[in-house]
Amino acid sequence: MVLSLFFGGIITAIPVVTGVAEGVSHQNKQNAEAAELAKRMIKFHLDVFCDAKPSVRDKVHGMTVVLKNDGLYLAPKDDAGNPLPTANDNGKATHPFMGFYIDYPDPELHPDTRGLVSTISLDPPMLNWIYMDKETQELKYGNRTQSREHIVGPWDWTSDEPGSGLTLDEWEGFVAVEEVNEKGKLTGEWTMYYDHYDNGLKGKVEGRRTLECRLERRICADEMQLEQNQVNVKTRGNIGVVDQSVRK
Numbered sequence: 647m648v649l650s651l652f653f654g655g656i657i658t659a660i661p662v663v664t665g666v667a668e669g670v671s672h673q674n675k676q677n678a679e680a681a682e683l684a685k686r687m688i689k690f691h692l693d694v695f696c697d698a699k700p701s702v703r704d705k706v707h708g709m710t711v712v713l714k715n716d717g718l719y720l721a722p723k724d725d726a727g728n729p730l731p732t733a734n735d736n737g738k739a740t741h742p743f744m745g746f747y748i749d750y751p752d753p754e755l756h757p758d759t760r761g762l763v764s765t766i767s768l769d770p771p772m773l774n775w776i777y778m779d780k781e782t783q784e785l786k787y788g789n790r791t792q793s794r795e796h797i798v799g800p801w802d803w804t805s806d807e808p809g810s811g812l813t814l815d816e817w818e819g820f821v822a823v824e825e826v827n828e829k830g831k832l833t834g835e836w837t838m839y840y841d842h843y844d845n846g847l848k849g850k851v852e853g854r855r856t857l858e859c860r861l862e863r864r865i866c867a868d869e870m871q872l873e874q875n876q877v878n879v880k881t882r883g884n885i886g887v888v889d890q891s892v893r894k
């Protein structure tokens with residue numbers, strides 16, 4: 647089976663298969679690189695850990711991240727870790743965050759930046775970039791055109807596996823913020839922001855409740871993992887196509 651995953655304007659090729667060895671150390675280096683790449687491409691969900699007082703944190707702690715309305719929202723989850731629909735979904739399906747790391751394909755604007763992608767739908771399978779909106783500091787998802795002017799990485803994870811935490815620019819500065827609608831009324835939902843300037847989101851979320859959170863990586867079930875034999879990324883105009891060969 648071949649899954650085609652659609653990106654906005656991907657321009658690099660990422661071969662995971664090691665080439666012909668030119669020497670032992672070269673081969674070892676390639677093996678290490680292939681192992682590193684395979685590790686980065688393990689898919690994970692994001693669960694919220696908040697260590698504020700129980701009475702304060704109950705709207706965010708233990709939630710999981712879902713994608714909707716261009717943003718990263720929090721939803722309660724069932725025993726299997728799948729997100730339950732929230733009251734404000736209005737019948738619209740939310741898609742659980744299911745992401746992995748891949749270099750951001752824009753060497754001019756973002757040299758060697760480790761990007762983060764998530765599926766935004768499984769049928770058809772589609773991927774989007776996760777980024778921080780540089781105006782609002784919200785975490786969002788979008789194609790390359792939408793994301794490239796914003797903070798698209800470097801994304802990473804802390805070394806305390808399992809349950810390692812997502813990082814952006816080498817720290818876990820994530821903040822859950824209570825959402826308001828256009829009329830300034832609370833919707834009861836929470837979305838994720840990133841405290842890029844370490845100033846408590848000054849000037850961005852005045853009058854709204856905020857809670858610092860850790861976003862813990864929860865590795866997706868085996869059947870959700872693609873076998874990452876090769877990922878070929880081509881460009882078709884401004885629309886990139888990722889072919890992930892799945893051997894199952």
Ligand SMILES: *[C@@H]1O[C@H](CO)[C@@H](O)[C@H](O)[C@H]1NC(C)=O
Pocket residue numbers: 654655789790791792884885
């Ligand atoms: C990127 O997404 C926007 C908004 O959905 C859309 O208008 C635009 O056509 C997309 N660009 C590409 C290259 O797919």
